[in-house]
Amino acid sequence: MAHPSTEQVWEWLEAVPDPEIPVLTLADLGIIRNVDWEGDTCVVTVTPTYSGCPATSIINLDIETALRDKGLTKIELRNQLDPAWTTDWMSEKGREKLEKYGIAPPQPAGGPERCPHCGSPNVEKLSQFGSTPCKAQWRCTDCLEPFEYFKCI
Amino acid sequence: MADVDNKALFEFLVRMGDNTLILGHRVSEWCGHSPILEEDIALANTALDLLGQTKMWLDYAGKVQGEGKSADDLAFLRDAWDLRNVLLVELPNGDFGQTLMRQFLFDAYHSIILGHLLKSSDDEVRAIAQKASKEVAYHLERSADTVVGLGDGTPESHRRMQAALDYLWPYVGEMFETDDIDRAMASAGVAPEPSGLRADYDALVGRVLADATLTIPEGKFAHKGGRNGYMHTEHLGHLLCEMQWLQRAYPGCEW
Numbered sequence A: 001m002a003h004p005s006t007e008q009v010w011e012w013l014e015a016v017p018d019p020e021i022p023v024l025t026l027a028d029l030g031i032i033r034n035v036d037w038e039g040d041t042c043v044v045t046v047t048p049t050y051s052g053c054p055a056t057s058i059i060n061l062d063i064e065t066a067l068r069d070k071g072l073t074k075i076e077l078r079n080q081l082d083p084a085w086t087t088d089w090m091s092e093k094g095r096e097k098l099e100k101y102g103i104a105p106p107q108p109a110g111g112p113e114r115c116p117h118c119g120s121p122n123v124e125k126l127s128q129f130g131s132t133p134c135k136a137q138w139r140c141t142d143c144l145e146p147f148e149y150f151k152c153i
Numbered sequence B: 001m002a003d004v005d006n007k008a009l010f011e012f013l014v015r016m017g018d019n020t021l022i023l024g025h026r027v028s029e030w031c032g033h034s035p036i037l038e039e040d041i042a043l044a045n046t047a048l049d050l051l052g053q054t055k056m057w058l059d060y061a062g063k064v065q066g067e068g069k070s071a072d073d074l075a076f077l078r079d080a081w082d083l084r085n086v087l088l089v090e091l092p093n094g095d096f097g098q099t100l101m102r103q104f105l106f107d108a109y110h111s112i113i114l115g116h117l118l119k120s121s122d123d124e125v126r127a128i129a130q131k132a133s134k135e136v137a138y139h140l141e142r143s144a145d146t147v148v149g150l151g152d153g154t155p156e157s158h159r160r161m162q163a164a165l166d167y168l169w170p171y172v173g174e175m176f177e178t179d180d181i182d183r184a185m186a187s188a189g190v191a192p193e194p195s196g197l198r199a200d201y202d203a204l205v206g207r208v209l210a211d212a213t214l215t216i217p218e219g220k221f222a223h224k225g226g227r228n229g230y231m232h233t234e235h236l237g238h239l240l241c242e243m244q245w246l247q248r249a250y251p252g253c254e255w
């Protein structure tokens, strides 16, 4: 039986939103590492963002649901730890969407470049951790609004 | 991969996994009780990372053991005498300062050993270390900063941090004990001998504690018996009572 191309499967997966930051898709995050066919089974390889991230099991479920909706029946999800996920894999589009959503995108310098609300570069750290393992809490010293920063790892 | 005795490898893996399991549970006890919201969130996130790492270590341990056990089975269905965590991580939280001092003393060791495991001859150990070391670098940055902030803080916070260090320091030595299992891991290239990590540890911890204006207690006495399962402290049983309650009351329960 002919099956959809891996390009087609990628396209479907690119539309699946992240369960905790729904402006980002799984493709924006860069956590889908591979799509392949092994016989009539579609094998999707996923890497976790943080080892204890509670979203991981939801993400796996969402991937399976999305592919079943497209008519695939034999799906296998593989977990890949090595190489470990890094925010370098986040797409440029994903970074823009994050900032528009009010979350400062990750920067190699280790802190946000500017306030996602007013664009001021005058920001200070409130806490190294935020509402999810992937974020920290910062504040703008100009508009005084707090905001979340997507940690660079 | 080099030829490794599976029994020794299993022991090594549960030592790694039990450290993160027990410390993760201890830290999670702060959830909803921290002095301020930011600290509460930070501790909960640290606990979450540690539990995630536990799952990786114990899943692999279960695979190596070959009895079909999952990480959950190993975490919830073993009793105190089968756990292999160091005594340091099972000690009660005490006050916030003691919790952060314990975290720092463990994070420093954890970051050093994970750094060596990045070069492990075992592919799976290497992969877990890659994932965990990024998270632990972050934990260490935070706990070290907090130890300095509180140690070099008010007279009251300084006094509490020195008391925490005096209480916890005799539990540091156990992390660097080297036994036959460690030697087997070292000769197979899986993991370093713990005793070889001590110099790096002393340099790192010495620097931070000096910044914190705290004095490392004299004396070489070390409490031992956790990582070889000889004798845990009385605190572990109480911790397990709470952590394993559900599986003991409703065996096999899932949701």
Ligand SMILES: [Zn+2]
Binding pocket: A115, A116, A117, A118, A119, A120, A140, A141, A142, A143, A144, A145
């Ligand atoms: Zn602003």
